[in-house]
Amino acid sequence: xxxxxxxxxxxxxxxxxxxxxxxxxxxxxxxxxxxxxxxxxxxxxxxxxxxxxxxxxxxxxxxxxxxxxxxxxxxxxxxxxxxxxxxxxxxxxxxxxxxxxxxxxxxxxxxxxxxxxxxxxxxxxxxxxxxxxxxxxxxxxxxxxxxxxxxxxxxxxxxxxxxxxxxxxxxxxxxxxxxxxxxxxxxxxxxxxxxxxxxxxxxxxxxxxxxxxxxxxxxxxxxxxxxxxxxxxxxxxxxxxxxxxxxxxxxxxxxxxxxxxxxxxxxxxxxxxxxxxxxxxxxxxxxxxxxxxxxxxxxxxxxxxxxxxxxxxxxxxxxxxxxxxxxxxxxxxxxxxxxxxxxxxxxxxxxxxxxxxxxxxxxxxxxxxxxxxxxxxxxx
Numbered sequence: 446x447x448x449x450x451x452x453x454x455x456x457x458x459x460x461x462x463x464x465x466x467x468x469x470x471x472x473x474x475x476x477x478x479x480x481x482x483x484x485x486x487x488x489x490x491x492x493x494x495x496x497x498x499x500x501x502x503x504x505x506x507x508x509x510x511x512x513x514x515x516x517x518x519x520x521x522x523x524x525x526x527x528x529x530x531x532x533x534x535x536x537x538x539x540x541x542x543x544x545x546x547x548x549x550x551x552x553x554x555x556x557x558x559x560x561x562x563x564x565x566x567x568x569x570x571x572x573x574x575x576x577x578x579x580x581x582x583x584x585x586x587x588x589x590x591x592x593x594x595x596x597x598x599x600x601x602x603x604x605x606x607x608x609x610x611x612x613x614x615x616x617x618x619x620x621x622x623x624x625x626x627x628x629x630x631x632x633x634x635x636x637x638x639x640x641x642x643x644x645x646x647x648x649x650x651x652x653x654x655x656x657x658x659x660x661x662x663x664x665x666x667x668x669x670x671x672x673x674x675x676x677x678x679x680x681x682x683x684x685x686x687x688x689x690x691x692x693x694x695x696x697x698x699x700x701x702x703x704x705x706x707x708x709x710x711x712x713x714x715x716x717x718x719x720x721x722x723x724x725x726x727x728x729x730x731x732x733x734x735x736x737x738x739x740x741x742x743x744x745x746x747x748x749x750x751x752x753x754x755x756x757x758x759x760x761x762x763x764x765x766x767x768x769x770x771x772x773x774x775x776x777x778x779x780x781x782x783x784x785x786x787x788x789x790x791x792x793x794x795x796x797x798x799x800x801x802x803x804x805x806x807x808x809x810x811x812x813x814x815x816x817x818x819x820x821x822x823x824x825x
Contacts, residue, residue: 475533475565475566475593476593477536477566477568477593477594477635477636478636479594479636479638479664479665479695479696479719480664480695480696482536482696482720484719484720485709485713485718485719485720485721485741486536486696486698486719486720486721487534487535487536487709487720487721487723487734487737487738488535488536488537488538488568488698488720488721488722488723489501489504489535489536489537489538489722489723489727489734490538490667490700490722490723490724490727491538491539491540491541491568491570491596491598491640492540492724492725492728493540493541493601494540494776494779495540495728495779495780496537496538496539496540497539497540497557497765497768497769498539498559498560498561498564498764498768499761499764499765499767499768499769500731500761500765500780501537501539501561501563501564501567502561502563502564502764503731503757503760503761503764504535504537504727504731504733504734505535505537505563505564506563506731506760507731507732507734507735507757508534508535508731508732508734508735508738509735533565533566534734534738535723535734536566536567536568537564537565537566537567537568538567538568538570538596538722539557539558539560539564539567539568539569539570539592540557540570541570541571541572541598541601542554542557542558542569542570542571542572542582542586543571543572543573544571544572544573544575544578544579544581544582544583545573545575545578545582547571547581547582547585547586548578548581548582548585555585555589558586558589558590558592559590560590560591560592565593566593566594567592567593567594568592568593568594568595568596568638569586569590569592569594569595569596570595570596570597570598570640571583571586571595571596571597571598572597572598572601572606572611572612573611573625574609574610574611574614574615574621574625575625576621576624576625576627576628576629577628579597579625579628579629580625580628580629580631580632581632583595583629583632583633584632584633587633587634587635592635593635593636594635594636594637594638594664595629595633595635595636595637595638596637596638596639596640596667597625597626597629597637597638597639597640598611598612598640599612599613599615599616599622599639599640599641599642599658600612600613600616600640600641600642600667600669600673601613602642602671602673602674602675602676602677607673613641613642613645613673614645614673616641616642616644616645616650616651616654616673617645619653619654619657619658622639622654622657622658622661623657623658623660623661624661626639626658626661626662626663627661627662630661630662636664636665637662637663637664638663638664638665638666638667639658639663639665639666639667640666640667640669640700640722641654641655641658641666641667641668641669642668642669642670642671642672642673643668643669643670643671643672643682643685643686643689644672644673645672645673645674646672646673646674647672648670648671648672648682648685649685649688650672651668651685651689652688652689652692653692655668655689655692655693655697656692656693659693659694659695663695664695664696665695665696665697665698666689666693666695666696666697666698667697667698667699667700667722668685668686668689668690668697668698668699668700668718669681669700669701670682670683670685670686670699670700670701670702671701680701680702681700681701681702683699683701683702683712683715683716684715684716686699686700686701686716686718687715687716687717687718690716690717690718691717696719696720697716697718697719698718698719698720698721698722699712699713699716699718699720699721699722700721700722700724701724703721703723703726704725704726705726706726706733706736706737706739706740706746707740708726709721709737709740709741710740710741723737728780728783729780729782729783729784729785729786730749730783731757731761732746732747732749732757735747751788751791751814752815754784754785754788755811755814755815756815757784758781758784758811759807759808759811761777761780761784762774762777762804762807762808762811763804765777765780766804771803771804774801774802774803774804774807775801775802777807778798778799778801781795781798781799782795782799785798791814794810794813794814797810798810
């Protein structure tokens with residue numbers, strides 16, 4: 446079984462696609478076809494301020510589909526045991542960017558759409574409410590960075606997004622939503638997916654809405670099983686997701702309350718979906734996807750030792766500093782709290798990490814933790 450069976454290369458100087466071997470002047474891009482991907486599709490959900498390039502790279506590395514010292518861009522067969530995921534596993538959905546900011550040429554926003562080869566295949570999520578602006582932003586991003594797909598945010602419940610008719614507010618305006626899809630499909634060459642919720646206030650609103658966005662040309666839909674009014678309270682209604690899935694013929698991913706790899710088989714069975722989109726379950730746990738492969742193969746997930754956790758956090762910190770600069774290391778704190786949430790005996794260290802302002806300070810704390818951990822292991 447192969448997750449993705451073709452790689453193409455975009456020239457830096459043109460949009461022509463070349464069938465050739467890797468060249469230094471070419472950008473490797475996977476062909477992504479939602480309909481033909483082997484099931485189940487396992488993907489990392491876009492999460493604002495969390496699924497940046499650094500975290501996506503850590504997830505891919507922890508999944509075992511990319512190794513730091515290994516040649517890049519080579520597709521591997523998925524082992525029959527599922528213990529060694531193929532290159533391209535899981536599919537990455539990058540945090541959302543503003544279509545208006547992209548069109549305005551905002552440097553920070555455009556930087557958020559840059560793609561490291563380790564992240565591919567990657568789907569870039571965009572939010573906005575104007576069809577022409579959404580289309581133009583997608584055109585710009587595809588020309589500059591060639592993501593393997595685009596995703597439209599029609600599910601964010603946060604007020605600062607919805608009050609401008611973005612995110613979940615688009616579920617109340619199906620005409621505007623379908624116009625956005627049609628406008629984007631007219632200018633991009635890669636698949637277009639849409640992330641929605643069960644509804645604005647009524648959990649059955651997604652049924653007609655899902656059909657409308659399919660008719661407009663969407664290639665895949667992700668359904669989060671809560672309404673906008675619920676936000677993140679209550680529970681994700683997997684039965685509602687199943688009913689939405691039954692309304693359309695395009696692939697559907699289930700999202701919401703899949704906090705553990707052991708919950709993935711049940712979510713797939715109950716929703717009948719083609720795959721799952723994992724959000725908070727992956728925060729502080731980039732091994733989620735490797736463990737999911739094991740669970741689906743009937744294996745016990747490998748226990749993550751504190752020593753291994755520290756090593757991955759250190760790798761994440763260095764990649765974060767590489768992307769955001771030394772001055773941006775404080776923004777890693779939100780990830781650190783997830784990494785060590787519920788871990789015994791780390792309260793003192795976690796408090797120190799929440800005060801650090803440089804990579805060197807974090808490295809020192811992690812080094813101290815590692816030393817104590819190794820000492821305890823050797824004397825126990």
